[in-house]
Amino acid sequence: MRKKRLNKIWLTCLGFSLCILCSAVFAPFTYIAAQPDDKSNEPNKYTDVPPNVHSSYHAFAKPVVLIDVGHGGVDGGTSHKGILEKDINLAIAQKLYLILRSQGYPAVLNRDKDYALSDDNRWLQSKSRHLKDLAQRKSLTEQLPTALVVSLHVNWTKRTEKRGPIVLYQDEGSSYLLAERIQHSLNRLFCMNRKTVYGKPFYLLNKIRQPAVIVETGFISNEQDRAMLSEDRGQKSIAEAIAAGIIAHLTAW
Numbered sequence: 001m002r003k004k005r006l007n008k009i010w011l012t013c014l015g016f017s018l019c020i021l022c023s024a025v026f027a028p029f030t031y032i033a034a035q036p037d038d039k040s041n042e043p044n045k046y047t048d049v050p051p052n053v054h055s056s057y058h059a060f061a062k063p064v065v066l067i068d069v070g071h072g073g074v075d076g077g078t079s080h081k082g083i084l085e086k087d088i089n090l091a092i093a094q095k096l097y098l099i100l101r102s103q104g105y106p107a108v109l110n111r112d113k114d115y116a117l118s119d120d121n122r123w124l125q126s127k128s129r130h131l132k133d134l135a136q137r138k139s140l141t142e143q144l145p146t147a148l149v150v151s152l153h154v155n156w157t158k159r160t161e162k163r164g165p166i167v168l169y170q171d172e173g174s175s176y177l178l179a180e181r182i183q184h185s186l187n188r189l190f191c192m193n194r195k196t197v198y199g200k201p202f203y204l205l206n207k208i209r210q211p212a213v214i215v216e217t218g219f220i221s222n223e224q225d226r227a228m229l230s231e232d233r234g235q236k237s238i239a240e241a242i243a244a245g246i247i248a249h250l251t252a253w
């Protein structure tokens, strides 16, 4: 009788042990399955978050610098004989991201490949691809703990002699100061004395609640600027100058 009872206790213990073992082995797989869908299944070295950040899940506890990479996919932006703005923006953005991260500043790119952000936007009922693109950019700033937004673009004008970087700011003090710091840093690189501009008509600057600036990194229509914008060394210098302006802003207080 006693032996039978001992056997029963032993079997109960074995059952519990197996339960604990099963939980330990299978729990991680349950967690992975609960993650948001990964569009590409490739690790995203520029964001460290799942490429699909539509859910409330994100990996950042600290505020990040959101690098808004202008245009992408079907939207090439401005161009000159096959040189496309979207490619220049992405190349500079990736360099800027790596510089900031290497110096310990959390940064995120809102695209790290050539695609249109409007394709990710399945929540806005609008036929306008442009509006869906802009709304998607704004939405990402709300889903991430965004400290500030730096939007990268390239300029164009009929007047081919016109050159140099221009930083546009919001109707807000912190945005203005950030713009001034980036402009100052880029002016030194370009050996120019360009002024920042209030970007009143720009959707992104009007709609984003965090301090945001648009950096027009140069004129693709100008030969000298174009050489800098399309070469790896020039892109790196521009990225370094923008990073210096951002870091000066983040460390000002």
Ligand SMILES: [Zn+2]
Pocket (backbone or CB within 6 Å): 070, 071, 077, 078, 085, 152, 153, 154
């Ligand atoms: Zn642009």
